[in-house]
Amino acid sequence: MTGAGTIRIHGGAIHDPRHGRSGQVGDVLIKDGRVTTSLPAGAPAFDAGGLVVMPGGVDLHSHVASPAVREARRLCAAAAGGPLLPSIGDTGRRYARMGYTTVFDAAVAPSGARAAHDDLDAMPVVDKGLYVLAGNHALALRAFASGRRDELRAVLAWLVRAARAHAVKVVNPGGVAAWRDGAPAPADPPALVRAFAAAVADLALPHPLHVHLPGLGEAGNAALTLRCLDALGTLPAHLTHLQFHAYGGRTMRGFRSRAPEIAAWLNNHPNLTADVGQVVFGPAVTLSADAPAQDRLRRLTRRRWLNLDVESETGCGIVPHDYDPRGLVASVQWAAGLELMLLARDPWRIALTTDHPNGGPFSAYPLIIRLLMDRSFRDAMLRRAHPGVIARTALARIAREYTIDEVAIVTRAGPARILGLDRKGHLGPGADGDVALYRHDRDIEAMFAAPVAVFKDGRLVARDGEVVDETPGRTLHAAPRPAPEADDAVARRRDEHAALSSVPFDDLMIGDEAPARPEEVRAW
């Protein structure tokens, strides 16, 4: 392993939920970048006495490297280079400084994958990967329309391989293509969600279908969300930024949270996982492949808008935004995210995200952790929000406070498990030597904002909030189960592809040209 280190992290309070360790004092031994059970007596050591020791954080849904981020930096020039749209170097450094060592870009068009990998290769410190957008790809939609699950499966496998992606992402499947083409919206969105989830399940990828549901941000979208979840039945799926899909009311005036019902559904369906997409009060940059949702948002807020129709693959909309605590809608969104996190009984199945930079910057994670762990702080923030939020959400009545172990689950152990990353999110033998050391502090936000030390592959990469080693990490990508007949089926579609795309078929297949430091993740 390139740049791997050997270190004994000695005497810390270890929080490793996967192995049932909850603050017991002990050592974490790392040899050549991997956690091991023994080290020679003379191995280098780091004194972790009095510190909290956790696996490195894993962000399973962020927007950091896609062409959409590039365009967002042009549209939101004033925010560019700051916490919402940091440079690629700063992105890696900011994550590392916070104790995060793995991040995934959640939305990359097939034709944007080369550029995204080029960006990810330039991101220092952290391991990374991307999800390929498939839910509005013309070939995928034609396969769905044909009713042949094997055809859809073949197209999705091709897209994962071509883009060297870790997972398949759908964004408002069929809905973006319809808007882009000026066609009526899909008649049965839940059927599309189900079909894609089934096809991905067949591929045996490490991560199930990553679903951005239809109805993003709309009042009353919880009804459609629940229909989609019902359609999934027992199929595995990951529901992303679920907060943005958990609203009641028929108009924005009647906007309210239905997060408790969504959380209840999640609790009762172990085939489902989710991340929250927590809103943070303050400025944000909304960027999404859900171009029709972004078109709605820009009309509603009268903000400037950047849209990019991408071939016959997907859309992309970018709108600057501000979550003002004095506003009812923003306040309900803020509370709904916390409701989801606090009402989800199984922390292993819900991950902390802000859908960076949509809900706010990823650098706000320490603030959100404080909101989850400290009810009095949460209540104080609630009092700063729009007064209508009390009646329209259940947040004021929720007493739960996360334990430090639950924080370890929703920020690292759980996301790693959801992503099918067997070497991430834990400190057992064979795990990657990614470790974050925090100093106990009554100010929880300060504690999680600046770890005392962060190790990546056993190397010290950050100390007291400063990055000291920028060795780039690896790019994790999935390998679909081989299916030569599926490859043939896609190859036969070359002519069809040529009519749909200006990118030569062979140029879409990245092959060995990228990423620079690949690591294949298999689930079969």
Added chain:
Amino acid sequence: MHASTIVRVPFCGLPCSPLRIDAIGAGDRNVAGGCGVARAAAGRAPDRGGPRIGGRPAALDAAIGQAAAILAAARRPHVGGLAWSTIGTARRAIRLARRLGATLDIEGGEAAAAESEAIAIAGLAMGTFGAVRARADVALLWRCDPLAEHPDLLSARLPAAAGGGARRFVRLGVAGAAEPGDLEALAALRALVLGRAPHLATADAGARAGSLPLAALRDAAAALATAHHAAILWDTQALCGASGAAVALALALLVRDLNGVHRAVARPLGGGGNIAGALAAVLSECGHTRDLGPRSDADAVLLIGARAGRAAEDAAAGATAAATGDGATATATPARVVAVGACPPDGLGEPDVFLPAAVPGLSGGGLWMRADGIAIPVRDVVPRTAPLEEEVLDTLMARLPEAAR
């Protein structure tokens, strides 16, 4: 030796038709197919001549060392070129500039800067080339005619999936250069699209709106009004001159207005080369483009793959002015120039140090970006006799004194 090679290289920034490159011996080639920009780029002499210091042949190691010394000693260094370099080269150049404390510019990037400025003010709805080809039933070609050399860019009929109907082309203005009055013409077009009477200031208001006949603008507005999905195309020539940023903004506002009633997208065509890739590298590495721009008072200039020596000439002129402007004892000293590329930039004269490098897309590979932001791999198609630009910059970086690094 590659005797005959068919390649797709987006030298022009568009999804260009294939080039046929035939080796005819002694490093010479016949180039056919593609477009004029692509043929000219593929026909350039690659990798000729070795390293030089002050015009004299030198060992590569000595030339690199001299280049590093010049750049490290500079008080106002500047890095330019990059419009014909890979994205990987641009990333390295940006990091090198950061280490040197140098300013940075992209050769020919003025139009891209104007578009970025317009986007930051008004936003922009855009489509990739494939998206435009698949859906635009009305294409407004503003002072450009990409179809003359790229007939496949937009077919006369829409694809079957989009109904197969005829695509209507509306050409406004002579392709090739902006004209005074373009801003007024665009303002009039916007007014007509919105169903308002245009404000015309000139005496012949009935006949012309700025640079264009009012009748042509009326026809264009009428065509756009019937569109289900309109596309507005322009190239960098349309944004030349002092009004470039304002014209870019007017075009962005036109697209915004059109999106008030139906779908419309813009497709800037860029100006050839890999300006889009260089800009993407700047946005990625810096997070923004605020510090991008020419420098007139540089005392050392590193030009990478530059075609024209304008950056160095400007800098030299600036340095001369700076040296003499305060009336002190300063001696007029032109900026020292380090050039990396297949050959020194045209019109520059002999640089202080010349470091030969392969030509991306011809004798060197890497990643290129079309004007619509889609990255395409380019590969070496003729034998390489010089290092890649990226390798030269890596070596240069390694040779910088510790303080500069």
